[in-house]
Amino acid sequence: MTAGHFGPYGGRFVPEALTAALDELDSAFRSAIIDPSFITRLTQLERSYSGRPSPLTRADRFAEHCGGARIYLKREDLNHTGSHKINNAIGQALLTQRMGKSRMIAETGAGQHGVATATAAALLGLECTVFMGEEDTHRQALNVVRMQLLGAQVISVTAGSRTLKDAINEAMRDWVASVERTHYVLGTVTGPAPFPEVVRYFQAVVGREARDQIQLAEGRLPDAVVACVGGGSNAIGLFSGFMDDAEVQLRGYEAGGDGVETGRHAARFAAGSPGVLHGARTYVMQDEWGQTIASHSISAGLDYPGVGPEHSWLHDTGRAKYEPINDDEAMAAMALLSRTEGIIPAIETAHALAGAMRVGRELGPTAVIIVNLSGRGDKDVATAARWFGIGAPAGIEMAEGR
Amino acid sequence: MSRRLSEVFAQAKSANRGALIGYLPAGYPTAAASVELLNTMIDAGVDAIEVGLPYSDPLMDGADIQFAVAAALAGGTTTDVVLDVVGRLDGERAALLVMSYWNPIERYGVERFAARLAAAGGNGVITPDLTPEEAGPWFAATKANAIDTIFLVAPSSTDERIKAVVANTSGFVYAASTMGVTGARSQVGGGAEPLVTRTRRVTGLPISVGLGVSTGAQAREVATYADGVIVGSAFVRCIRAAADLPAAIAAVRDLAGELAEGVRRPSD
Numbered sequence: 001m002t003a004g005h006f007g008p009y010g011g012r013f014v015p016e017a018l019t020a021a022l023d024e025l026d027s028a029f030r031s032a033i034i035d036p037s038f039i040t041r042l043t044q045l046e047r048s049y050s051g052r053p054s055p056l057t058r059a060d061r062f063a064e065h066c067g068g069a070r071i072y073l074k075r076e077d078l079n080h081t082g083s084h085k086i087n088n089a090i091g092q093a094l095l096t097q098r099m100g101k102s103r104m105i106a107e108t109g110a111g112q113h114g115v116a117t118a119t120a121a122a123l124l125g126l127e128c129t130v131f132m133g134e135e136d137t138h139r140q141a142l143n144v145v146r147m148q149l150l151g152a153q154v155i156s157v158t159a160g161s162r163t164l165k166d167a168i169n170e171a172m173r174d175w176v177a178s179v180e181r182t183h184y185v186l187g188t189v190t191g192p193a194p195f196p197e198v199v200r201y202f203q204a205v206v207g208r209e210a211r212d213q214i215q216l217a218e219g220r221l222p223d224a225v226v227a228c229v230g231g232g233s234n235a236i237g238l239f240s241g242f243m244d245d246a247e248v249q250l251r252g253y254e255a256g257g258d259g260v261e262t263g264r265h266a267a268r269f270a271a272g273s274p275g276v277l278h279g280a281r282t283y284v285m286q287d288e289w290g291q292t293i294a295s296h297s298i299s300a301g302l303d304y305p306g307v308g309p310e311h312s313w314l315h316d317t318g319r320a321k322y323e324p325i326n327d328d329e330a331m332a333a334m335a336l337l338s339r340t341e342g343i344i345p346a347i348e349t350a351h352a353l354a355g356a357m358r359v360g361r362e363l364g365p366t367a368v369i370i371v372n373l374s375g376r377g378d379k380d381v382a383t384a385a386r387w388f389g390i391g392a393p394a395g396i397e398m399a400e401g402r
Numbered sequence: 403m404s405r406r407l408s409e410v411f412a413q414a415k416s417a418n419r420g421a422l423i424g425y426l427p428a429g430y431p432t433a434a435a436s437v438e439l440l441n442t443m444i445d446a447g448v449d450a451i452e453v454g455l456p457y458s459d460p461l462m463d464g465a466d467i468q469f470a471v472a473a474a475l476a477g478g479t480t481t482d483v484v485l486d487v488v489g490r491l492d493g494e495r496a497a498l499l500v501m502s503y504w505n506p507i508e509r510y511g512v513e514r515f516a517a518r519l520a521a522a523g524g525n526g527v528i529t530p531d532l533t534p535e536e537a538g539p540w541f542a543a544t545k546a547n548a549i550d551t552i553f554l555v556a557p558s559s560t561d562e563r564i565k566a567v568v569a570n571t572s573g574f575v576y577a578a579s580t581m582g583v584t585g586a587r588s589q590v591g592g593g594a595e596p597l598v599t600r601t602r603r604v605t606g607l608p609i610s611v612g613l614g615v616s617t618g619a620q621a622r623e624v625a626t627y628a629d630g631v632i633v634g635s636a637f638v639r640c641i642r643a644a645a646d647l648p649a650a651i652a653a654v655r656d657l658a659g660e661l662a663e664g665v666r667r668p669s670d
Contacts, residue, residue: 013504013531015462017556017581019563159468165459172461177582179558276505277459279531289480290509292458 004193007316009309012192014279018172021179026194028099033201038094045090046205049123050080052087054206056213056370061340062353066360069367072217074210074238076374077345081116083375084206084234089116089185091202093124096183103127103182107171109136109164109230110301110348111143112375113187118152120185128152131171133163136300142379161294164230164304168278188231189308192279196308200236207241210370218368224249224359227372228351229322230266230301232308234374239320249321252311253355255297256324266295267324268307269315277306283315298327298383301348301375323358325351331387333357334377346375347383404493404523407550407573410449411608411629420625420665422447423610424658425501425634426641427454428487429479430470435647437490439654443637444496446655447662451491452528452634455484455502462503462530464585466635469642481510489522499526499552499573507540516543526550526573534570541570552576555601557593568605574630575601579613586616586636595627621664631665633657 004010012022032038046052054075063071076084089106096104104126108114114130121128130147134156137144147154160166168191175184189196189203207225214222225242227235229252242248257265265271268283275284277292285293285305297303314320325333334350337343345353349372356371363369377384384390414421424443428436440451456471456479463471488498500519507515507529519527527549532540534553544551550573555564558581568575577598580591594611601609610630615621616639621631640657644650 011536012533013536014533015530015556015578016533016554016563016567017558017578019533019556020558020560160458160472169459169461173464173583176462177580179581276508276531278461281536284505286505286509288509290457290506291475292505 006310006313009281009312010193010196011281012279013276013281014192015176017176018179022192022194024099025095025198028095029194029198032095032098038098042091042094050086050090051078052205053209054078056210056217058217059341062337063360065336066357066369067363068365069360069363069369071356071360072214072368072370073343073373074206074370076206076234076372077343077376081112081119082378083112083116083346084203084237085113085116085187086119087205087237088187088199088202088233089113089120092183092185092198093120093126096126097124099183101181101183103129103178104185105129105131105171105174105182106185106187107164107167108132108187109167109303110299110346111136111140111147111379112301114152114154115143115146115150117185118147118150121152122150129155129174131155131157131167131174133161133167134158135162136164139383140300140379163300165292188233189236189310190231190278190280190282190306196280196310199233200240200310203233203237204240206234206237206372207239210238211241214368214370220368221245221248222370223363223367224251225370226251226253226352226356226359228302228348228374229254229307229311230304230348232311234372236308236310238370238372250314250319251355251359252320252322253325253351254322255299255302255351256326257296259326260324264296265324266297266303266305268305269322270324274312280309282309282312283307299330299347299351301346302351323355325354329354331384334384335388343373344377345373346377347380349374404498404525405496407450407497407526410497411574414449415629418667418669420621420628420667421449421608421610421630422621422662422665423450423452423630423632424448424637425452425454425632426637427456427467427471427474428484429456429474429477431473431641432477433479433483433487437487438651439641441492442651442654443658444492446658448496448658450497450499452499452501452632453484453488455481455500455506457503457506460503462583464583464635466586466638466642467584470638481506485518485522488519488524493523497526498524499528500524501528501530504529504532512539513543516547516549520547520549524549526552528552528576530554534567537570554578555597557581557591557597561600564601565604568601568607571607574608574610575605576632577601577609577611577628579611579615582613584613584635586639587614590614590620590624594624598628618660618664621661625665625667631661633661
């Protein structure tokens with residue numbers, strides 16, 4: 001396997017103008033992770049600012065719907081800003097400082113990565129611009145306001161399908177023109193090398209903690225670890241803690257949207273094929289001519305036609321298994337966790353919960369399963385209200401989430 | 403087979419002028435109209451044609467070309483249509499190239515694409531998001547079909563990097579004038595001339611400058627230090643602004659003529 005590749009996947013398919021910046025990031029990253037002062041700073045911020053370690057919560061009432069398997073939730077929703085995204089944003093913000101750059105840009109789908117980057121920028125005194133598809137600015141309006149409150153500029157992208165894919169295109173265009181003083185904080189394990197490796201490094205803390213916590217709780221490793229997969233950073237974070245434990249199944253759940261058979265989905269493994277998108281070779285939703293097919297999902301964070309190249313490799317080698325979860329299954333799981341455990345998950349995360357229900361029934365009551373509870377659902381309440389027909393009490397405007 | 407790039411650049415040099423390279427996406431505004439417009443460029447003195455292969459995620463392109471390729475895709479422009487457009491251009495008088503992001507070529511099949519392009523008369527491909535490191539199978543396919551592989555260098559490229567890129571380039575080296583996306587600019591980036599100088603130190607290949615050139619005056623300035631001048635967005639703009647196809651053809655003819663005049667070097 002050559003550097004920056006995962007089997008045949010990954011690599012660097014970018015305009016030459018970005019090669020120097022990717023090389024610079026690569027060398028800054030490699031020197032940082034062997035620099036004790038960098039690690040100390042990162043660990044301090046994880047503890048005192050993000051709130052790490054995040055707890056591992058046993059979810060017995062939810063587990064009754066999972067074939068009786070013992071279900072544990074890795075509580076990334078309890079991190080500052082409400083998701084796993086802060087792990088990567090703080091790490092890359094520290095790299096931005098290390099490279100002597102003063103501005104960060106980011107793409108965002110659900111807004112969680114945008115909020116996390118805006119937060120890290122505020123903390124470290126960096127300038128921040130976030131690109132967000134216009135459609136996503138409507139369905140995740142709460143997060144747009146959060147980013148602005150944090151001092152970031154939010155640019156609504158009206159090109160193409162007006163979702164995450166187009167936000168990435170626009171961020172890349174900005175980056176080419178501003179690279180001297182700007183770092184592009186890619187939010188997931190996609191993109192040109194070394195991004196997939198950088199983001200995995202900062203998310204690996206999730207898997208490391210979960211591995212220790214489950215051994216403390218159960219005295220053994222889990223039978224399966226489960227996560228939703230958009231670009232796939234929360235999944236890689238959790239999976240990386242168990243990659244070498246062959247007895248631990250790795251299960252990823254992508255967005256089935258209205259159903260894979262309808263064509264309105266974001267199921268790259270179920271319905272895509274290897275191609276090149278956004279700088280890396282990976283599974284892509286594409287037509288016979290190699291044009292990207294627009295994805296669809298009720299979850300803005302999973303609504304992306306590509307996936308991290310390492311997932312493509314884990315898929316092909318069979319180390320991890322990926323299946324689609326349709327919108328309706330995800331929304332049912334969102335409601336179920338809310339009512340059984342008092343935890344309202346993000347709609348992205350609800351795909352993993354629906355997946356855990358399947359895995360639990362498959363593996364039976366003796367199984368131990370960890371689900372990455374990657375984010376909280378506050379941002380999704382308007383979508384949920386419409387989906388479930390929950391009326392707002394008189395006088396409360398439910399404008400967002402259209 | 404259209405004219406070879408080596409011949410085009412040699413002839414331009416002996417005529418004491420820069421070579422002029424014009425870009426337009428196939429299928430914009432329609433396939434038939436793009437053939438007419440590109441042949442008009444050749445009539446008006448463009449030496450090499452870059453036929454753009456429309457792609458859904460053109461992350462190196464600015465607003466004008468994004469608009470044009472989206473329109474071309476909406477009109478049903480496929481890779482086969484692009485190759486058909488190439489086959490209908492006047493290759494006796496110009497070199498015919500395709501400019502494409504990598505995924506459509508990979509999806510079509512690199513060998514199949516190279517063979518069909520050669521059969522259509524094309525003999526060069528510009529790949530803005532393919533780096534030589536990822537291009538192994540592409541080199542084999544293009545070599546077998548006598549197709550030039552044109553890679554880009556940028557102001558941010560280190561000398562070492564330029565050396566590696568030009569070692570895998572044939573036809574000409576595409577020097578991006580600025581750190582940015584395609585689009586007409588009021589000034590050609592100040593980084594262009596030093597980049598050409600650095601590139602010349604390591605290659606005897608012709609060097610063409612693209613990104614931001616839109617007028618005869620800019621073409622004249624670039625031709626003082628580069629072997630070729632590449633113009634794309636400015637052509638798209640004048641087509642966007644035209645009321646109908648005859649007006650677009652007239653505007654393209656005028657601009658190509660102005661640029662062809664611009665690339666002539668003053669005789670001293």
